[in-house]
Amino acid sequence: xxxxxxxxxxxxxxxSELDPFSVLRYRRICQRVNNVLQSxxxxxxxxxxxxxxxxxxxLGYRNESLFCIVTPLFGNDVKTQVHAAVRSIFNSGIRExxxxxxxxxxxxxxxxxxxxxxKLEIVPIDPKVSFELAMVPLSIESFRxxxxxxxxxxxxxxxxxxxxxxxxxxxxxxxxxxxxVQLERxxxxxNYLTGNIPPALGNLIHLRDLTLTNNExxxxxxENLAFAKLxxxxxxxNYLEGPIPxxxxxxxxxxxxxCGSNNFSGCIPEWIxxxxxLRSLDLADNQLNxxxxxxxxxxxxxxxxxxxxxMLEGVIPSEIGVCTSLGEICLDHxxxxxxxPESISRLIPNAITLLSDLTYLxxxxxxxxxxxxxxxxxxxxxxxxxxxxxxxxxxxxxxxISALVDLVVLDLSxxxxxxxxxxxxxxxxxxxYLCLEHNFxxxxxxxxxxxxxYLQELTLCxxxxxxxxxxxICGLASLKILDLSxxxxxxxxxxxxxxxxxxxHLCLEHNDLTGRxxxxxxxxxxxxxxxxxxxxxxxxxxxxISRLVKVKVSDLGPNRFMKYPSQDA
Numbered sequence: 245x246x247x248x249x250x251x252x253x254x255x256x257x258x259x260s261e262l263d264p265f266s267v268l269r270y271r272r273i274c275q276r277v278n279n280v281l282q283s284x285x286x287x288x289x290x291x292x293x294x295x296x297x298x299x300x301x302x303l304g305y306r307n308e309s310l311f312c313i314v315t316p317l318f319g320n321d322v323k324t325q326v327h328a329a330v331r332s333i334f335n336s337g338i339r340e341x342x343x344x345x346x347x348x349x350x351x352x353x354x355x356x357x358x359x360x361x362x363k364l365e366i367v368p369i370d371p372k373v374s375f376e377l378a379m380v381p382l383s384i385e386s387f388r389x390x391x392x393x394x395x396x397x398x399x400x401x402x403x404x405x406x407x408x409x410x411x412x413x414x415x416x417x418x419x420x421x422x423x424x425v426q427l428e429r430x431x432x433x434x435n436y437l438t439g440n441i442p443p444a445l446g447n448l449i450h451l452r453d454l455t456l457t458n459n460e461x462x463x464x465x466x467e468n469l470a471f472a473k474l475x476x477x478x479x480x481x482n483y484l485e486g487p488i489p490x491x492x493x494x495x496x497x498x499x500x501x502x503c504g505s506n507n508f509s510g511c512i513p514e515w516i517x518x519x520x521x522l523r524s525l526d527l528a529d530n531q532l533n534x535x536x537x538x539x540x541x542x543x544x545x546x547x548x549x550x551x552x553x554x555m556l557e558g559v560i561p562s563e564i565g566v567c568t569s570l571g572e573i574c575l576d577h578x579x580x581x582x583x584x585p586e587s588i589s590r591l592i593p594n595a596i597t598l599l600s601d602l603t604y605l606x607x608x609x610x611x612x613x614x615x616x617x618x619x620x621x622x623x624x625x626x627x628x629x630x631x632x633x634x635x636x637x638x639x640x641x642x643x644x645i646s647a648l649v650d651l652v653v654l655d656l657s658x659x660x661x662x663x664x665x666x667x668x669x670x671x672x673x674x675x676x677y678l679c680l681e682h683n684f685x686x687x688x689x690x691x692x693x694x695x696x697x698y699l700q701e702l703t704l705c706x707x708x709x710x711x712x713x714x715x716x717i718c719g720l721a722s723l724k725i726l727d728l729s730x731x732x733x734x735x736x737x738x739x740x741x742x743x744x745x746x747x748x749h750l751c752l753e754h755n756d757l758t759g760r761x762x763x764x765x766x767x768x769x770x771x772x773x774x775x776x777x778x779x780x781x782x783x784x785x786x787x788x789i790s791r792l793v794k795v796k797v798s799d800l801g802p803n804r805f806m807k808y809p810s811q812d813a
Contacts, residue, residue, distance in 0.1 A: 300358040327361040398423035407431035433457035470494035572604040583614035604628035615639030621647035629653030766791035
């Protein structure tokens, strides 16, 4: 058979049936074949083929395999090109964390191994299955994609899911993804993608999940991303900027809107409160200003609200109490003023029930005034934490707080609270963090403080507490930080305090403590900070103190010590 005499269409069909990653080597047979292989028609055919190339592995705990997404358009030397590109990526020092978001740690490895270019294996991708299923035939448990997403990815227009989260993908998001019009899920989160979000993504009318979190994307959100079927819209932890675009108001089925940790500015738009299906709203760590509208009451199904670390001001609207499904409220690090709404902790007019599902309440670092609501104990589901620190709250700690029996973190520090620490606080048996520092609290430390057996940090410094250090503190075996400094405590340091073997910080300075330093102080071998100065301690400094080799900060004076330990102790 003479190839020179075959019609163009026949040659096109013949070469279309061959391996698209090796067919280009036939270009040298004759000019006629070369014309076919370089024709737009043939380019269109082979551009619909993509594959995974097994290029190497990360060396470390899991020895993860490395794959590149490749296309035949790379030409005859596709293996050589990909091999060089991957080597360049690693030699340039790809980071293990993205620039400003250290919360995500990328793949941990001690080195990498690239296979020889001549031995790289190519595995075709079935364009009819979801992208993540393409790895199933390989039977590889642990792998990562590395390198850019090729522009030809858009030719996989029959796929309904493209999910490649937590990989090492680099470069821009290809606009050609907008041609994958059957996509219902697009998940590119936790990669190293750069550039703008392409407006072409607005063509994905069937999209239900768009997740681009934790990359290095810049610029504004395109105004045409109005997805009628979208339920999950996650763009957090990038460098996106500008106002929150109005196109999102058309995502009427939206349940999750997560745009935190970016550079968005302007006010929270009023229309956002019309997204009646919203369950989670995260706009934290941006540059948003203005007020939190009373229209928040329209989001009756809201379960998580995080607006922390912005520049919001004004009062927290009492209408927030209508959102009875709320499980977490984070409004910290803003400029909210006025009182904490009573509606957070009890019924408000026309409200059906309490915020009984609330598990986390964080209002710290604002300008809130007035007392802590007396019915704070009604929030019986609070578990993760109650953080009201760094405000201007006054009055006593409500006794009802003892009803929060599942609470793990309680931080009321840096306020103007007064009165005694309620003894009922010792009923909070799940606490591992209790911080009441920098207030005007008086009276004794509750005798039964030792009942808080899970406590890891107890910070009561800078108050006006008096009386002895309760012996029961010595039973807090998990305690790592104990700071009772800058109070009016008296009596001796309990000798059994040396049983707290996990203690790293022991700060008792600026009190009226008397007696001796416990003889076995050297048993606290985990100590890194020891502050006992500005008391009335006396007697010799125990020789065992020389065993505290981890101590970096030490302050023992002025006191009334008789002598220092000998050099050979």
